Amino acid sequence: MIARATAHRTQPATTLLGPGDDAAVVSAPDGRTVVTTDVLVEGVHFRLDWSTAEQVGRKAVAQNLADVVAMGAVPTALLVGLACPGSTPVEVVDGLTTGLWDEAAKVGAGIVGGDVVRAEQVVVSVTALGDLQGREPVLRSGARPGDVVAVAGRLGWSAAGLAVLSRGFRAPAAVVSAHRVPEPPYALGLAGARAGASAMTDVSDGLLADLGQLAEASGVSADLDRVALTPAAKLVEVGSALGVDPxxxxxTGGEDHAFLATFGPRRTLPAGWTVIGTVGEGSGVTVDGVDWDPENGPTGWTAFGR
Incomplete structure (x- = not known):
């Protein structure tokens, strides 16, 4: 299985020793390595009757690459752990492999190793490494009063796709595809870091939840502008059809992996970034000065929420 997953694959220059030995060797020119891990469990994070194996593989890599980029680092290498039943069809493993490699190729990263074990269900664990290239990491704790809040990427599309799939539909394709395979704007995330973002994260759990974590880490408050966040026409259309407020x-929708950052008021934002709010004194996140109504539900995804 491992030989099949690694055959005829090309590694980037940062991979000094790839799969085939007890461990890989990856260069770290900066002297520091950004590292992150995510785990996807069948039935919790994906369903193979909703997504193809290739889409699951791409999603597993994308959410890790987004975390590395949100730190201001360039992804270099990935380690993949795969657990699955012995009865798993070969085409599922091949699909996962293709998706993993295809998404990694978007940023020029290599898959340098991992592990394969037997389990009762499919579990994909990905560890991603990144290079800061001499820059300081962009933390969640760097926002300051007076900064602007900005976003690069889509918000709410994956959640809309999940809602459509949960109702038993497979269209419209635009939102369903957004849930099956997120499309983090990696280049825009790195551009934000290079432009001097004071704090940054990716939107994995929901805008309110992730901005709330950033604000708490920074010891500030944040207020969002509803006009700047007006839902896209497609989300309004889908919301109307499903009876859901877009x-x-x-x-609160997660898994789009848009990049959320704060910038000093005198910073020039890179193309592709949109100002959606401001940072102030105090704590918490508001929308046009108003708290999120608890009756509307939680502010985002929590792993052990009910």
């Missing part, structure tokens, strides 16, 4: 998806 604002719920925009403000």
């Amino acid at each position: 604002w719920t998806w925009v403000l």
Whole structure:
């Protein structure tokens, strides 16, 4: 299985020793390595009757690459752990492999090793490494009063796709595809870091939840501008069909992996970034000065929420 997953694959220059030995060797020119891990469990994070194996593989890599980029680092290498039943069809493993490699190729990263074990269900664990290239990491704790809040990427599309799939539908394709395979704007995330973002994270759990974590880490408050966050026409259309307020998806939907950052008021934002709010004194996150109504549901995804 390992030989099949690694055959005829090309490694980047940062991979000094790839799969085939007890461990890989990856260069770290900066002297520091950014590292992150995510785990996807069948039935919790994906369903193979909703997504192809290739889409699951791409999603597993994308959410890790987004975390590395949100730190201001360039992804270099990935380690993949795969657990699955012995009866798993070969085409599922091949699909996962293709998806993993295809998404890694988007940023020029290599898959340098991992592990394969037997389990009762499919579990994909990905560890991603990144190079800061001499820059300081962009932390969640760097926002300051007076900064602007900005976003690069889509918000609410994955959540809308999940809602569509949960109702037993497979269209519209635009939102369903957004849930099956997120499309983090990696280049824009790195551009934000290079432009001097004071704090940054990716939107994995929901805008309110992730901005709330950033604000708490920075010891500040944040206020979002509803006009700047007006739901896309497609989300309004899907919300109308399903009887769901699209604002719920925009403000609390996760897994789009857009990049969320704060910038000093005199910073020039790179193309592709949109100002959606401001940073102030105090704590918490508001929308046009108003707290999120608890009756609208939680502010985002929590791993052990009910």
